[in-house]
Amino acid sequence: MLGPYSWRPPYFWFSKKFRAAQGSCAEQGDNESIPPFESLKKFIPADKLWPINEHWYLHAGAIRGNSTLETIQKVVEKRYGAPTGAEDFCRKAQLAHYENTRAQFEDFAANDWATHKMTLYWMLDSQWPSFFGHLIDAYLNPGGAYFGAKKGLRPISLVFDYYATGDRSIANVYAVNQTLRPQHGLRATVKFYNLDATLKFSKEVADIRVGPTSREHVMTVPRVAGLSATYFVRCQLADAAGKPLVDNVYWQSTTDDDMGEAEQEAFMLNQASWADFSALNTMAKAEVRTSATHSQIGDQSRVNITPANPSPHVAFFVRASVVQGADGDQVLPITYQDNYVTIFPGESQAIRAKFRTADLNGRKPQVRVEGYNLTLQIVAAE
Numbered sequence: 001m002l003g004p005y006s007w008r009p010p011y012f013w014f015s016k017k018f019r020a021a022q023g024s025c026a027e028q029g030d031n032e033s034i035p036p037f038e039s040l041k042k043f044i045p046a047d048k049l050w051p052i053n054e055h056w057y058l059h060a061g062a063i064r065g066n067s068t069l070e071t072i073q074k075v076v077e078k079r080y081g082a083p084t085g086a087e088d089f090c091r092k093a094q095l096a097h098y099e100n101t102r103a104q105f106e107d108f109a110a111n112d113w114a115t116h117k118m119t120l121y122w123m124l125d126s127q128w129p130s131f132f133g134h135l136i137d138a139y140l141n142p143g144g145a146y147f148g149a150k151k152g153l154r155p156i157s158l159v160f161d162y163y164a165t166g167d168r169s170i171a172n173v174y175a176v177n178q179t180l181r182p183q184h185g186l187r188a189t190v191k192f193y194n195l196d197a198t199l200k201f202s203k204e205v206a207d208i209r210v211g212p213t214s215r216e217h218v219m220t221v222p223r224v225a226g227l228s229a230t231y232f233v234r235c236q237l238a239d240a241a242g243k244p245l246v247d248n249v250y251w252q253s254t255t256d257d258d259m260g261e262a263e264q265e266a267f268m269l270n271q272a273s274w275a276d277f278s279a280l281n282t283m284a285k286a287e288v289r290t291s292a293t294h295s296q297i298g299d300q301s302r303v304n305i306t307p308a309n310p311s312p313h314v315a316f317f318v319r320a321s322v323v324q325g326a327d328g329d330q331v332l333p334i335t336y337q338d339n340y341v342t343i344f345p346g347e348s349q350a351i352r353a354k355f356r357t358a359d360l361n362g363r364k365p366q367v368r369v370e371g372y373n374l375t376l377q378i379v380a381a382e
């Protein structure tokens with residue numbers, strides 16, 4: 001469940017009086033955070049966008065490795081394949097930030113109080129255009145890290161802890177309840193899909209009870225045969241009435257991450273092996289049809305966006321952005337209840353956006369929809 005370059009929380013053993021802090025993390029986060037491409041273009045000159053160079057380094061950290069964005073470059077290349085340019089690098093970085101940040105917060109959600117009490121995250125936002133750890137960039141543009149954090153911090157969730165412990169023969173699934181009310185009669189479903197949307201495994205557990213601010217081990221999942229090199233794990237949770245509560249999609253690899261036996265150096269990555277997600281680059285094109293509606297309440301605007309997938313292919317990492325007219329900039333600041341969603345064949349997702357009407361600058365809202373295996377589309381918010 002831990003991401004490829006996240007920290008396990010440190011433990012404090014200074015003296016007996018500090019034992020109560022065991023399982024606390026005083027500082028956790030990503031040291032290198034790449035914003036979405038539209039933000040990058042605002043502070044890196046057009047002729048300096050690629051390859052990564054001293055114009056990028058000016059906005060990076062001061063620590064060795066961080067100062068040249070060494071770690072995130074290694075993560076992107078090892079896990080998602082060598083980037084073809086700045087836009088492709090930013091696109092792949094959002095995937096890496098999403099999976100890593102979600103894992104950091106799910107680690108605390110799905111483990112018990114004895115070893116996972118508290119974490120302080122570094123950091124929420126940047127005060128200037130920066131590649132140094134943040135969830136929201138200086139332009140208030142939320143990227144993969146922000147939405148990974150939102151998913152990992154859901155009050156109720158179903159968490160997949162992949163094949164990372166013991167002999168790596170089983171994965172674990174946890175139902176998480178971070179509310180103050182007990183949850184009764186929950187139904188959990190876990191499904192594995194190949195990249196071509198073929199269902200390879202399904203398991204369901206009913207009548208789950210999770211107490212307040214706690215988690216419950218729901219099931220173990222053995223190794224599944226016949227999977228594509230990269231595959232999807234879909235964790236869904238419904239309440240006692242069958243109402244969907246959680247739809248948590250992971251992309252996984254048949255090649256395991258392995259940290260190896262060597263001592264790991266802070267801020268550096270020296271893994272023995274890497275999960276390989278490069279097959280995502282060869283996914284068949286999916287077709288998404290998007291509808292959007294716009295409403296106003298006082299000085300606030302709301303846009304409800306519904307991308308639907310009528311194709312036989314999984315639409316992966318679909319991102320919707322409200323923009324100022326068909327050729328305009330993004331509306332910022334803005335809040336989305338979810339984004340970077342994965343839509344399975346024959347299904348749709350609802351994405352809700354809220355912003356100040358004045359930030360449309362007098363133009364009508366349009367919605368830009370893009371994804372890892374989609375053709376960019378722009379639709380009017382009626």
